Amino acid sequence: MARSGSGASPCDLDKEFAPQIAQLLAAPSLQSAQEYYEELIQSKKHDGIRVNYKGDHGKGVCANKDFAEGDLILKDQILVGAQHSLNKIDCVVCSYCFRFIGSVEFQIGHRLYFQSIASSIGCSSERHCHGSDVGSSTCSSGVTKEKSTTLPEEVIESLITGDVSLPFSDHFPLPEIIACQGCEEERYCSQSCADSDWESYHSLLCAGPNTEPPRRSALHKFVEHANETNDIFLVAAKAITFTMLRYKKLKRQNDFQNKSAESNFSLLMEAWKPLSMGFKKRWWDYVALPEDVDASDEDSFRQEIRDLAFTSLQLLKDAIFDAECAPLFSLEVYGHIIGMFELNNLDLVVASPVEDYFIHLDDLPDDKKEEAEKATAPLLDALDDDYAVPCDGTAFFPLQSCMNHSCCPNAKAFKRDEDNDGHAVIIALGPISKDEEITISYIDEELPYEERQAELADYGFTCTCSKCQEEKPN
Numbered sequence: 001m002a003r004s005g006s007g008a009s010p011c012d013l014d015k016e017f018a019p020q021i022a023q024l025l026a027a028p029s030l031q032s033a034q035e036y037y038e039e040l041i042q043s044k045k046h047d048g049i050r051v052n053y054k055g056d057h058g059k060g061v062c063a064n065k066d067f068a069e070g071d072l073i074l075k076d077q078i079l080v081g082a083q084h085s086l087n088k089i090d091c092v093v094c095s096y097c098f099r100f101i102g103s104v105e106f107q108i109g110h111r112l113y114f115q116s117i118a119s120s121i122g123c124s125s126e127r128h129c130h131g132s133d134v135g136s137s138t139c140s141s142g143v144t145k146e147k148s149t150t151l152p153e154e155v156i157e158s159l160i161t162g163d164v165s166l167p168f169s170d171h172f173p174l175p176e177i178i179a180c181q182g183c184e185e186e187r188y189c190s191q192s193c194a195d196s197d198w199e200s201y202h203s204l205l206c207a208g209p210n211t212e213p214p215r216r217s218a219l220h221k222f223v224e225h226a227n228e229t230n231d232i233f234l235v236a237a238k239a240i241t242f243t244m245l246r247y248k249k250l251k252r253q254n255d256f257q258n259k260s261a262e263s264n265f266s267l268l269m270e271a272w273k274p275l276s277m278g279f280k281k282r283w284w285d286y287v288a289l290p291e292d293v294d295a296s297d298e299d300s301f302r303q304e305i306r307d308l309a310f311t312s313l314q315l316l317k318d319a320i321f322d323a324e325c326a327p328l329f330s331l332e333v334y335g336h337i338i339g340m341f342e343l344n345n346l347d348l349v350v351a352s353p354v355e356d357y358f359i360h361l362d363d364l365p366d367d368k369k370e371e372a373e374k375a376t377a378p379l380l381d382a383l384d385d386d387y388a389v390p391c392d393g394t395a396f397f398p399l400q401s402c403m404n405h406s407c408c409p410n411a412k413a414f415k416r417d418e419d420n421d422g423h424a425v426i427i428a429l430g431p432i433s434k435d436e437e438i439t440i441s442y443i444d445e446e447l448p449y450e451e452r453q454a455e456l457a458d459y460g461f462t463c464t465c466s467k468c469q470e471e472k473p474n
């Protein structure tokens with residue numbers, strides 16, 4: 001039966017833990033936020049910037065020194081992020097730092113392998129999938145593409161196993177793959193990334209043979225549902241495990257120091273702090289209505305989204321519920337976490353070394369190029385146009401997310417050649433003086449005024465930057 005409007009929540013925890021949930025979702029105090037950002041900036045040595053509070057306009061990022069055009073302003077490390085599910089077919093990256101791993105041959109072989117499976121079962125998937133495309137399905141239905149050629153199985157296999165090496169691929173070395181020792185499904189560029197992922201998120205989400213069977217099968221169900229509906233739930237789950245694991249760590253330290261004064265809930269609040277800086281609104285209240293949904297169906301659309309999130313949350317609860325962290329498993333909190341990823345415009349993108357590889361071959365002198373192409377032309381044919389799909393995902397970047405929008409920004413997110421992992425990289429577009437606010441554009445700032453404002457409405461504000469003031473019709 002349909003529930004009406006924003007009526008009663010289907011989630012019992014919403015009621016049972018209402019006071020705790022209200023505390024978790026309350027905006028952090030000015031002092032606590034300032035302390036958090038100062039500490040973050042100090043620990044990461046981002047001495048070029050500071051986070052500023054501007055009364056009712058919220059926060060913004062200011063320059064702490066002068067920058068010249070092209071200067072690096074910030075490399076912001078992901079707080080919580082994940083590669084899109086379907087992008088895993090195209091790119092094999094470290095699950096922690098999102099660097100490409102294996103080898104150029106492995107990346108190509110992996111891609112061709114999945115492509116051949118897809119064509120053998122007669123389906124073609126839309127790979128450039130964005131979890132933010134809301135609704136009942138993660139991806140719009142696939143565009144069927146005829147592949148010009150399919151390579152023999154042995155060729156694909158030898159690329160994956162490393163039995164063949166392609167000409168000049170040694171110019172593009174990638175870190176060796178280290179698999180999670182639990183599930184072997186997550187893969188890393190180094191043991192330190194594997195360890196960090198385990199400590200920060202993965203130990204609660206690992207569904208390998210060492211995990212108790214009921215939990216393992218519950219985890220599989222949760223992941224399957226997310227892959228079939230919206231992979232934003234996978235990032236939300238990482239946000240929850242991130243908080244739970246921080247909580248457990250704080251509790252251990254606390255027990256060790258014999259501090260009895262700290263209640264479990266205040267430790268949970270502390271563990272939650274990095275996320276409390278980021279969320280904005282509940283996903284289903286705020287998300288833009290898709291074009292194919294009529295305005296008169298808005299209520300039932302939002303209802304559907306909420307029910308979808310609730311189904312996902314139930315599956316996650318079956319797998320990893322922990323009574324001490326119960327408020328984290330409320331639909332209210334889940335909705336805010338998802339909203340945080342959906343509404344912060346923070347795409348995770350890492351360029352493919354396969355692209356660099358083929359560009360390199362193309363730039364070779366004719367004789368060398370001809371020789372190399374004997375080996376690579378059939379691969380390029382089989383890979384088709386998408387030979388170098390980047391790693392693509394959703395992530396929350398704690399400092400980039402503090403940067404305000406402008407349609408004439410003085411900085412932009414831009415990956416340089418050396419930026420080969422998931423960090424967000426912010427570069428000055430022109431000279432920026434000390435104390436000036438650093439702005440980026442959340443949208444394509446070349447769009448006409450009306451279209452810009454329409455897109456920015458999704459972020460919940462009307463832009464009044466100098467460009468908008470100039471172009472605003474009277």
Ligand SMILES: [Zn+2]
Pocket residue numbers: 094095096097098099188189190193
């Ligand atoms: Zn890594």
Ligand SMILES: [Zn+2]
Pocket residue numbers: 180181182183184185186202205206207208
């Ligand atoms: Zn694992």
Ligand SMILES: [Zn+2]
Pocket residue numbers: 406407408463464465466467468
């Ligand atoms: Zn503007």
